Amino acid sequence: MKSFLRSKANYIRDKLIEVAVRNGAGHIAPSLSCVDILTALYYGAMRFDPLNPTWEERDRLVLSKGHGPYGLYAILADLGTMPQEQWQSYYTERSRLRGCIERDPSLGLEASTGSLGHGLPMCVGLAFAAKIKGKSYHTFCITGDGEFQEGSMWEALSFAVKHELDNLTVIIDRNGLQAMDRTTAILERDEKDLPARLKAFGAEVIEVPGHDPNLLSKLFEYLRDRRDGKVAVVVAKTTKGYGLKCMEDVPKFHYRLPNPEELAQGKTYGAAR
Numbered sequence: 001m002k003s004f005l006r007s008k009a010n011y012i013r014d015k016l017i018e019v020a021v022r023n024g025a026g027h028i029a030p031s032l033s034c035v036d037i038l039t040a041l042y043y044g045a046m047r048f049d050p051l052n053p054t055w056e057e058r059d060r061l062v063l064s065k066g067h068g069p070y071g072l073y074a075i076l077a078d079l080g081t082m083p084q085e086q087w088q089s090y091y092t093e094r095s096r097l098r099g100c101i102e103r104d105p106s107l108g109l110e111a112s113t114g115s116l117g118h119g120l121p122m123c124v125g126l127a128f129a130a131k132i133k134g135k136s137y138h139t140f141c142i143t144g145d146g147e148f149q150e151g152s153m154w155e156a157l158s159f160a161v162k163h164e165l166d167n168l169t170v171i172i173d174r175n176g177l178q179a180m181d182r183t184t185a186i187l188e189r190d191e192k193d194l195p196a197r198l199k200a201f202g203a204e205v206i207e208v209p210g211h212d213p214n215l216l217s218k219l220f221e222y223l224r225d226r227r228d229g230k231v232a233v234v235v236a237k238t239t240k241g242y243g244l245k246c247m248e249d250v251p252k253f254h255y256r257l258p259n260p261e262e263l264a265q266g267k268t269y270g271a272a273r
Contacts, residue, residue, distance in 0.1 A: 030068030044217030064119020117150030146178025210236030
């Protein structure tokens with residue numbers, strides 16, 4: 001499993017970069033930072049039937065940072081949930097996939113996202129409904145760190161803690177960048193304050209490296225199965241643009257496409273096996 005998850009993450013990165021560059025699709029950098037998180041979920045911890053994406057007992061995954069969806073598209077195509085042609089022709093008139101995620105349960109896309117601050121409130125609703133109905137599925141929400149400047153995120157977290165939604169796991173893709181600048185340029189003390197603020201709201205905060213799919217898979221599986229009344233927020237330290245030397249931690253690549261000379265700088269991960 002250890003080598004499988006690492007190799008699979010590298011494979012997904014390869015396909016993500018290949019399709020996005022070929023089709024001229026921006027938002028590569030925010031998509032790259034969460035590939036390991038998505039790999040750990042879909043090939044490891046999550047209960048999900050790729051050939052029956054509307055299975056009632058499936059775990060739910062909402063990618064709240066819906067402006068960085070390429071890793072999710074690549075994984076769903078690799079699993080057979082989404083037709084390969086839809087992904088391979090992404091950003092062309094032949095594909096119905098969008099730059100920000102649009103809900104399509106038949107393709108494994110649980111919610112329309114990209115308008116920041118909306119994904120977590122939706123996930124809290126899913127988790128609360130599961131509690132009321134006695135359902136066993138778990139809800140995972142992947143957010144960007146810049147999203148936590150939105151008041152709706154904190155309102156949703158307060159509700160989740162009050163109702164002891166231990167069937168919800170929030171995963172923050174903590175790459176320190178939002179759009180064209182660093183999160184600390186917007187909120188100066190963001191780097192130190194975010195985990196403390198999350199704890200103050202009553203969440204259990206777990207800080208981990210965000211590019212180790214094996215560690216992440218074990219953690220997500222543990223959090224999925226436990227029932228102790230705690231709302232877990234995983235702060236995954238990542239690098240925006242992870243995998244491309246020209247793009248890593250460079251603010252201008254939030255949307256910008258790399259040119260051939262920049263791509264020639266190479267990758268920072270091994271070839272997929």
